[in-house]
Amino acid sequence: MILAQVVLNGFLVGAVYALFSSGLTLIWGMMNVVNFAHGDFVMIAMYVAFIAFTALHLGPEFFVPLAAMMLFLLGVVVYYGLVRHVMRGPILAQILGTFGLALVLRYATLWIFSANFLSLPENLLGEVQTVAGLRLEPSRVVAGIAALILTIGLHLLLTRTALGSRLLAVAEDRNAAMLVGIRPDPMQALAWGLGAACTGVAGALIALFFYITPTVGESLALIAFVVVCLGGFGSVPGALVAGLTIGIIESLTSFWIGPAFKDVVVFILFLAVLWFRPQGLLGKA
Amino acid sequence: MPAAPRAASRLLLGALVLAAVLVWPLLIEDQFYQRVGALVMLAALSASAWNLVGGYAGQISIGHVLFFGCGAYASLLGFTWFEWAPILGAPFGVAVSLLLALVVGRPTLRLKGHYFSMATIALAELARIIVTNTPILGGAVGVSGPAMPRSVLDLSFISPLPYYYIFGGVLGVLLLFTWWMSRSRMGFYLRAIRGQERAARSLGVPAERYKMYALLASAGFTSLAGSLYAAMLGFVDPDSGLGILLSVKMVIAAALGGAGTLFGPLVGAAILVPLEEITNAMFGGSGTGVTYVVYGAIIVFISRFAPGGLAEILSRLKAWRARHAG
Numbered sequence: 001m002i003l004a005q006v007v008l009n010g011f012l013v014g015a016v017y018a019l020f021s022s023g024l025t026l027i028w029g030m031m032n033v034v035n036f037a038h039g040d041f042v043m044i045a046m047y048v049a050f051i052a053f054t055a056l057h058l059g060p061e062f063f064v065p066l067a068a069m070m071l072f073l074l075g076v077v078v079y080y081g082l083v084r085h086v087m088r089g090p091i092l093a094q095i096l097g098t099f100g101l102a103l104v105l106r107y108a109t110l111w112i113f114s115a116n117f118l119s120l121p122e123n124l125l126g127e128v129q130t131v132a133g134l135r136l137e138p139s140r141v142v143a144g145i146a147a148l149i150l151t152i153g154l155h156l157l158l159t160r161t162a163l164g165s166r167l168l169a170v171a172e173d174r175n176a177a178m179l180v181g182i183r184p185d186p187m188q189a190l191a192w193g194l195g196a197a198c199t200g201v202a203g204a205l206i207a208l209f210f211y212i213t214p215t216v217g218e219s220l221a222l223i224a225f226v227v228v229c230l231g232g233f234g235s236v237p238g239a240l241v242a243g244l245t246i247g248i249i250e251s252l253t254s255f256w257i258g259p260a261f262k263d264v265v266v267f268i269l270f271l272a273v274l275w276f277r278p279q280g281l282l283g284k285a
Numbered sequence: 286m287p288a289a290p291r292a293a294s295r296l297l298l299g300a301l302v303l304a305a306v307l308v309w310p311l312l313i314e315d316q317f318y319q320r321v322g323a324l325v326m327l328a329a330l331s332a333s334a335w336n337l338v339g340g341y342a343g344q345i346s347i348g349h350v351l352f353f354g355c356g357a358y359a360s361l362l363g364f365t366w367f368e369w370a371p372i373l374g375a376p377f378g379v380a381v382s383l384l385l386a387l388v389v390g391r392p393t394l395r396l397k398g399h400y401f402s403m404a405t406i407a408l409a410e411l412a413r414i415i416v417t418n419t420p421i422l423g424g425a426v427g428v429s430g431p432a433m434p435r436s437v438l439d440l441s442f443i444s445p446l447p448y449y450y451i452f453g454g455v456l457g458v459l460l461l462f463t464w465w466m467s468r469s470r471m472g473f474y475l476r477a478i479r480g481q482e483r484a485a486r487s488l489g490v491p492a493e494r495y496k497m498y499a500l501l502a503s504a505g506f507t508s509l510a511g512s513l514y515a516a517m518l519g520f521v522d523p524d525s526g527l528g529i530l531l532s533v534k535m536v537i538a539a540a541l542g543g544a545g546t547l548f549g550p551l552v553g554a555a556i557l558v559p560l561e562e563i564t565n566a567m568f569g570g571s572g573t574g575v576t577y578v579v580y581g582a583i584i585v586f587i588s589r590f591a592p593g594g595l596a597e598i599l600s601r602l603k604a605w606r607a608r609h610a611g
Contacts, residue, residue: 034399088590091398092544093592095345096536096584103533103581111574217531222410225403258419267411274404275392 001133006255007248008134012144014247016206019147020220021227022154030171030191031039033087033094037078037102039221041196044105045071045203046212050118055239060124060142060208067204068197075196079189102217110214118212125208141209147205151243154198155236167191170236219263226270281282289402304368310449317562321444325515325558327454331531331540332550333459334506339536340545341467342499343396343479348405351389352382352504355529356511358416361428361521366554370438371430371519375512382508383501390500394493397482406529413527427522430515440516448517455513456551459506463547466502475499479545507535530577537584543596552595 024038035041045067051065078101086097125138158164170187171179177184210216227246231238249269250262257265310319335349358376363369393404417423434441442448466472467489472493477485486492515521525531538557543549557580564576 034403052545082589084587085591090592092339092345092540093588094542095347095402097400097588099347099533100581100584100586100588103577104585105581107574107577107581111578114532176604222407225407229303229403260414264411264414267407267414270407271404271411276395279528 004113005134006251008253009275011141011244012140012247014244014253015144015151016202016243016273017139017227017247018240018243019151019205020202021224021231021243022151022236023202024224025228025231025234025236026154026158026191026198027195027240027273028228030167031087031188032042033083034098034225035195036095036098037105037217037220038195038224039217039219040102040105041071041074041199041217042203042206042219042220043109043212044074045200046207046216047109047113048200048209050120050212053120053124062202064146064201064204068200071200071203072193072197075192075194076189078196079192083192084185084188106217109176113214115136115214117192120207122209125204129153130241137209143205147202148240150198150201150212151236151240154194155240157194158236163190167228193229201227219242221265222270223266226266226273229270229273301363304486306453307556308481310446319449320557321562323445323448323452323517324604325554326449326456326560326563327510327517328453328534328538328554329346329551330459330513331510331535332462332542332554333506334503335458335507336509336544336550337463337466337498337503338499339503340539340549341463341472341479342475342496343545344496344500344501345398345402345536346405346503346505347402347529347536348409349503349507349535350527350529350531351385351405351409352507353514353531353535354412354416354521355382356508356513357515357521357527358422358428358507358511360512360515361430361519362422363462364430365423365428370436370440371516372438372512375509378508378512379505379568382504386500387497390497394496394500405532408531409424409527409529413523415530416527417523423522425523427520427525430519440513441519446511452510452513455506455509460547462502462515467547471498476545533580539581539594540587541583541594543594546594549596580611 020038020042022112023041024035027033027035048067048070049060049063052058052066058066060118076134078098082097082101120139122137125142127138129136129138158168158239166177167187167190168180169180170184171191174184177187218220227242230245231240231242246266246269250266251264254262268270308320309394313319331349331353335346338344339346356375356378359381360371360374363374363377364371389408393408396404417425422428429440431439439446440451470513474485474490474492477488477490478492478496482492511526516527518525534557538553540553541549541552541556542551542553560579561576566578568575571597587594591601593600
């Protein structure tokens with residue numbers, strides 16, 4: 001029964017991992033640029049949620065969309081201001097550009113809010129329920145299910161709508177897309193906006209039950225890398241499967257070996273995937 | 286200007302700069318500035334070591350702190366376990382770093398671009414977490430060197446001056462090595478690999494082997510820098526010896542001055558370290574935040590406007606002047 005609880009908790013966190021990793025995989029698949037600031041986008045969203053709750057007394061039904069919108073804007077601004085210019089430059093510029101952005105976001109937050117751990121009230125969404133012997137924390141359940149639905153929604157947006165087709169067309173072949181009348185720049189900006197909005201929703205959701213601190217993005221970014229590598233670059237369904245898997249593996253590792261080692265297992269898995277199957281488990285070679 | 290006087294004037298300029306670098310700490314009494322000088326030398330040393338693989342070979346490692354930490358921990362663990370002078374641990378640090386570079390380099394150097402960077406971040410973080418949770422390696426608390434200097438071998442001086450010259454000496458050796466390497470066959474191979482690895486391979490450049498050589502040399506020198514750092518500070522913990530920000534500082538110093546150039550990392554270090562010390566002095570405890578915001582802004586700016594760093598800006602200026610003079 002304890003094991004079922006551990007797996008359930010891992011699954012719910014994993015769904016949130018899947019959501020923000022989908023954002024990373026979307027950007028990556030679209031233009032072959034890695035957003036090293038991705039974890040810090042999630043962190044910013046957590047602070048947006050925290051401020052919206054404590055200062056403006058907004059509930060999750062408001063601060064989740066608010067964080068999504070703000071991060072969407074941030075993504076678009078970052079694309080036009082920075083990424084558009086470095087994505088064709090030398091590899092050092094590509095890596096340092098978003099890495100520098102990560103430092104600015106992380107340490108500006110540290111400067112403003114100090115390194116203290118913040119958190120939202122545990123019972124924001126109600127008290128813990130026990131169903132069939134499983135402890136259900138409303139905040140985790142809501143976050144997990146919402147993330148699951150939105151990740152699937154993102155996949156449907158990409159595969160079932162005209163807009164999604166245009167996005168994928170640019171990802172497939174920029175020049176060919178231009179020949180059929182799709183301007184790549186707005187599409188790539190949109191991909192950055194959507195990718196960042198994923199972190200916005202995921203950050204606001206994870207803030208419901210996670211500690212909030214300026215450096216939290218560092219480990220979240222590594223988790224996103226792992227999920228994207230495992231799921232295959234550019235694949236949202238891959239990110240979903242991999243995110244849930246990583247969530248459950250982390251949860252099992254903290255249960256069996258100890259919380260300090262949950263990242264160790266995840267990173268080793270990451271290196272193993274990079275070495276033995278660089279295209280990911282579900283990706284194409 | 287004709288060629289011969291130009292070469293002579295460059296030589297003269299070089300000699301003047303070298304003399305200034307050697308003499309200025311003696312002219313300044315203030316220990317704060319002498320300490321900053323020593324730290325500049327150390328930062329220049331680690332950034333130049335990174336430059337071998339990150340600049341010349343174009344493999345952007347963000348996990349070099351792994352080797353730095355190896356050196357730092359080796360020298361202080363040697364003391365903690367066997368009461369060795371910290372510097373005696375340095376060769377072991379270098380040996381372990383070379384071994385790590387061999388083991389880790391084989392699979393990671395196959396990875397291209399971003400993937401290599403991500404793998405190196407993951408490796409460094411892995412090392413940090415493992416050391417933090419291993420009591421015999423000092424755990425989260427860290428390890429300390431001798432409380433009181435026992436002999437000159439402990440390299441424990443009150444004045445920062447000896448450190449300045451020790452770091453500077455090692456830096457000199459590294460620069461000579463880098464200069465020799467960049468003009469040797471290896472330097473040409475590495476530049477070809479950085480330019481277009483596939484093309485280099487098709488021309489018969491044994492890319493993997495030469496990237497490995499660059500990584501080995503880089504890891505060895507980085508580890509040595511770590512050992513010297515630990516000897517100076519007399520203390521290392523997972524954050525100060527294996528934190529990802531140390532890697533970032535090496536990369537930024539090299540990128541600011543100009544990655545893949547001989548003196549770029551020196552120029553970068555000479556700008557960044559005083560900047561960091563001044564912001565720390567100005568903002569006190571909250572200075573760390575400000576420092577890294579500035580660091581981040583600098584690298585965003587470089588990557589956006591001058592990916593080649595100050596070296597690129599300089600050569601652009603020269604070209605502009607030549608156009609307008611002629």
